[in-house]
Amino acid sequence: MILTGAGVSAESGLGTFRDKDGLWTKYDLSEVATPEGFATDPAKVHDFYNARRANALDAAPNAAHDALARLQAARPGEVLLVTQNVDDLHERAGSTRDVIHMHGALTGALCATCNHRWTAPRVMSPEDRCPKCTAPSTRPDIVWFGEFPYQMEEIYTALAQCGLFVAIGTSGQVYPAAGFVQEARAAGIETLEINLEASDGSGYFDRALHGPATEIVPHWVDTLI
Numbered sequence: 001m002i003l004t005g006a007g008v009s010a011e012s013g014l015g016t017f018r019d020k021d022g023l024w025t026k027y028d029l030s031e032v033a034t035p036e037g038f039a040t041d042p043a044k045v046h047d048f049y050n051a052r053r054a055n056a057l058d059a060a061p062n063a064a065h066d067a068l069a070r071l072q073a074a075r076p077g078e079v080l081l082v083t084q085n086v087d088d089l090h091e092r093a094g095s096t097r098d099v100i101h102m103h104g105a106l107t108g109a110l111c112a113t114c115n116h117r118w119t120a121p122r123v124m125s126p127e128d129r130c131p132k133c134t135a136p137s138t139r140p141d142i143v144w145f146g147e148f149p150y151q152m153e154e155i156y157t158a159l160a161q162c163g164l165f166v167a168i169g170t171s172g173q174v175y176p177a178a179g180f181v182q183e184a185r186a187a188g189i190e191t192l193e194i195n196l197e198a199s200d201g202s203g204y205f206d207r208a209l210h211g212p213a214t215e216i217v218p219h220w221v222d223t224l225i
């Protein structure tokens with residue numbers, strides 16, 4: 001099981017959150033990534049995610065996404081990618097199955113009234129109506145702080161059964177994902193961190209490979225296949 005974070009998409013030109021110049025140094029997380037922020041100023045929240053969606057659509061998968069897709073192709077059904085990323089670069093690199101977007105996806109729209117889901121247009125606005133119930137309460141299908149991440153049962157089941165847990169390009173600061181390494185360790189599962197530098201959770205991993213994802217991940221995948 002491979003957990004990915006913003007560091008995997010950094011070299012595709014998408015900003016991380018907590019690095020120097022990261023998104024949370026420029027935006028107030030409570031204003032743009034919480035249900036309360038959306039209730040207060042939905043236009044500001046849509047503007048934030050419209051910009052993220054535009055960046056993601058203009059970006060291309062990098063060598064790390066490609067290598068992970070190559071690993072999945074070499075070991076069909078054996079490699080589950082759990083991503084905290086809301087971009088679709090894993091899919092565009094060829095990871096078309098066994099990908100869980102635990103924090104949602106920029107490509108999705110969600111009705112806050114009836115929970116209907118559909119493909120997000122490139123630009124969303126507070127006036128947009130739900131195609132099913134027509135309420136003007138559409139939001140990006142993104143998991144905000146204070147909400148439950150998606151498919152957690154499936155993730156914990158896979159984690160308990162996996163032979164190796166790898167975290168790539170994530171700072172280990174946001175739970176529940178940050179706790180996966182401890183769950184894996186408690187179950188006696190081997191753990192590996194791949195990150196630009198030691199993360200907050202580095203001490204929990206059995207092994208670490210530090211450096212840019214586009215260099216480390218392809219090399220690591222080569223050693224596996």
Ligand code: OAD
Binds near residue numbers: 010017168195197
């Ligand atoms: P962070 O921005 O917290 O951490 C990114 C990690 O990637 C850091 O540890 C960097 O050192 C590392 N990194 C940066 N560039 C890299 C590169 N080229 N190669 C390898 N590693 C690199 O991002 P996440 O851990 O993904 O949630 O953040 C987790 C969640 O916090 C996000 O999903 C988002 C955010 O708030 C929500 O919005 C709900």
